[in-house]
Amino acid sequence: MSAFRILVATSMAALLAGTALAAPPSPEPQAANIRAHITFLASDLLEGREAGSPGYDIAANYVASQFTQLGLKPAGVGGSYFQPVPMVGWRAVDAGSFDIVDKAGKVTPLVSAEDFLIGRNPMAAETKASAGLVFVGFGIVAPEHRRNDYAGLDVKGKIVVVMSGAPKFLQTEERAYYTNNRTKRAAAEARGAIGMITMSSRAEEASRPFANGARFAKSWSMSWKDDQGHPFTVAPTVPGLASLSAKGAQKIFEGAPVGLDAIMTAVATDEGKLPRFALPYSARIETRTEFKSIDSRNVVGMVEGSDPKLKDEVIVLSAHLDHIGISAPVKGDTINNGALDNASGIATTLEVARALIQGPTPPKRSVLVLANTGEEKGLVGAEYFARNPTVERRRIVADVNLDMPVLTYDFIDVTAFGADRSSIGPAIRRAAGRMGIGLSPDPMPQEGLFTRSDHYRFVEVGVPAVFLMTGFGGEGAKAFQHFMATDYHKPSDDLNLPINFEAGAKFARLNYEITMELADMPDTPAWNPGDFFGTRYGPKPPPSLAGKIKAALKPRS
Numbered sequence: 307m308s309a310f311r312i313l314v315a316t317s318m319a320a321l322l323a324g325t326a327l328a329a330p331p332s333p334e335p336q337a338a339n340i341r342a343h344i345t346f347l348a349s350d351l352l353e354g355r356e357a358g359s360p361g362y363d364i365a366a367n368y369v370a371s372q373f374t375q376l377g378l379k380p381a382g383v384g385g386s387y388f389q390p391v392p393m394v395g396w397r398a399v400d401a402g403s404f405d406i407v408d409k410a411g412k413v414t415p416l417v418s419a420e421d422f423l424i425g426r427n428p429m430a431a432e433t434k435a436s437a438g439l440v441f442v443g444f445g446i447v448a449p450e451h452r453r454n455d456y457a458g459l460d461v462k463g464k465i466v467v468v469m470s471g472a473p474k475f476l477q478t479e480e481r482a483y484y485t486n487n488r489t490k491r492a493a494a495e496a497r498g499a500i501g502m503i504t505m506s507s508r509a510e511e512a513s514r515p516f517a518n519g520a521r522f523a524k525s526w527s528m529s530w531k532d533d534q535g536h537p538f539t540v541a542p543t544v545p546g547l548a549s550l551s552a553k554g555a556q557k558i559f560e561g562a563p564v565g566l567d568a569i570m571t572a573v574a575t576d577e578g579k580l581p582r583f584a585l586p587y588s589a590r591i592e593t594r595t596e597f598k599s600i601d602s603r604n605v606v607g608m609v610e611g612s613d614p615k616l617k618d619e620v621i622v623l624s625a626h627l628d629h630i631g632i633s634a635p636v637k638g639d640t641i642n643n644g645a646l647d648n649a650s651g652i653a654t655t656l657e658v659a660r661a662l663i664q665g666p667t668p669p670k671r672s673v674l675v676l677a678n679t680g681e682e683k684g685l686v687g688a689e690y691f692a693r694n695p696t697v698e699r700r701r702i703v704a705d706v707n708l709d710m711p712v713l714t715y716d717f718i719d720v721t722a723f724g725a726d727r728s729s730i731g732p733a734i735r736r737a738a739g740r741m742g743i744g745l746s747p748d749p750m751p752q753e754g755l756f757t758r759s760d761h762y763r764f765v766e767v768g769v770p771a772v773f774l775m776t777g778f779g780g781e782g783a784k785a786f787q788h789f790m791a792t793d794y795h796k797p798s799d800d801l802n803l804p805i806n807f808e809a810g811a812k813f814a815r816l817n818y819e820i821t822m823e824l825a826d827m828p829d830t831p832a833w834n835p836g837d838f839f840g841t842r843y844g845p846k847p848p849p850s851l852a853g854k855i856k857a858a859l860k861p862r863s
Contacts, residue, residue, distance in 0.1 A: 389605075390601065393686060403592045405589065414557065427593055528683035671825040
């Protein structure tokens with residue numbers, strides 16, 4: 307972005323920062339304000355707001371200026387609205403190479419962008435992996451369901467081939483956990499694998515064509531830097547080496563004990579019990595990765611609570627400010643403006659913050675408003691904040707996340723991911739009930755949405771969290787699915803969409819009601835007893851008296 311364009315964009319930001327709040331003060335969320343925020347944030351001048359880009363920095367300054375006008379207290383670093391997020395970016399230098407070798411030594415090269423897309427190793431500039439291939443089904447280990455896809459397999463020193471997704475019988479949010487590549491790589495690393503290759507089911511490839519991935523071959527992956535300056539990554543010894551197309555998968559399953567057709571049939575069943583076996587090939591995969599340091603910022607403001615005791619507890623209201631920037635052209639357009647993903651979420655968040663400040667009754671608990679960076683790169687800014695918060699970690703008791711409300715229709719229901727896992731659930735039901743809005747189950751469990759937005763990084767540090775999605779009731783299913791098929795992560799997610807700004811104001815009102823419920827409820831938000839995520843990540847209960855006695859009587863070596 308040229309200096310002139312930055313100057314023009316900054317001037318436009320200053321203008322819109324004033325006009326967004328030009329209407330007479332009212333605590334009721336305003337469609338005009340939603341329109342103004344989205345209009346600026348989805349402008350071509352911001353070039354898609356990729357984390358670390360000048361366009362993102364302008365967006366961050368815009369949000370900080372809104373916080374200033376609204377009267378939010380700075381809650382970043384050094385008395386500012388900003389929390390610097392030190393990041394590392396990495397991407398593939400070239401197409402890499404992927405050869406398969408049969409037992410007779412015959413080498414078959416796979417074709418880049420046709421059979422495979424090469425992975426990116428954040429831990430090494432050059433990766434040369436040569437090992438046998440083992441198909442491990444979905445690659446999940448779920449002891450609570452007596453499910454271990456590694457049972458009977460030796461993957462030590464091998465490259466595992468993993469089917470994307472997880473079995474349908476799993477509850478939707480637990481299914482998302484087991485679908486997540488972090489979970490799968492960690493399971494592979496624990497069993498000694500040296501790399502992972504992913505392949506898609508036929509249903510997934512139909513909804514998310516393999517060819518679309520080639521558009522982002524030169525995009526940057528990102529993570530935050532640890533204390534040693536290295537990118538934070540789960541399972542560092544098991545990089546994602548490649549992803550296979552259906553055509554590429556067919557090649558590595560040629561001559562396998564079970565054919566690919568039978569495996570795909572098993573994927574479609576509820577139980578998803580896939581055959582697992584060593585494939586008749588080894589692989590030789592080479593990747594080259596380039597790196598760069600990236601500086602980006604979260605934007606953080608605080609609405610201080612009014613209750614002398616409860617204000618020490620903090621409800622986080624989060625939304626990601628970044629989008630995916632510039633990519634290969636689609637119909638001649640290269641800028642991914644992100645009007646609904648997630649300018650709409652930021653616009654909603656700003657209106658909720660305004661209602662909290664201007665409403666008739668201030669919240670009893672404090673509300674921290676977080677516009678974070680790097681969501682599109684793996685929930686990076688949210689993870690950095692959750693692990694390095696600008697307030698004491700003990701104070702954060704819940705997160706309400708706003709990500710990509712599809713505002714092209716007047717929604718009549720919402721899906722509240724994570725609500726029923728904690729005492730957040732009843733609060734959401736009360737808020738939605740007052741507005742006559744229904745609560746619906748996850749309409750797209752195959753998408754694994756629960757682990758794909760910023761609230762999940764709070765879950766991973768033990769904080770109950772919820773993420774609301776506009777629902778499929780009425781005209782919702784058609785509108786939502788059209789957006790996902792036609793506009794999601796494409797340049798057409800822009801201001802030419804038929805955005806219903808009144809629906810945006812309605813969504814802001816609902817999230818205001820939810821935030822106030824959580825801020826004013828007498829008891830601290832808490833995980834439900836025995837919850838799947840609460841058990842994994844939440845505070846551990848104190849040992850029972852019997853447990854203490856048993857520990858005291860245990861012989862000492």
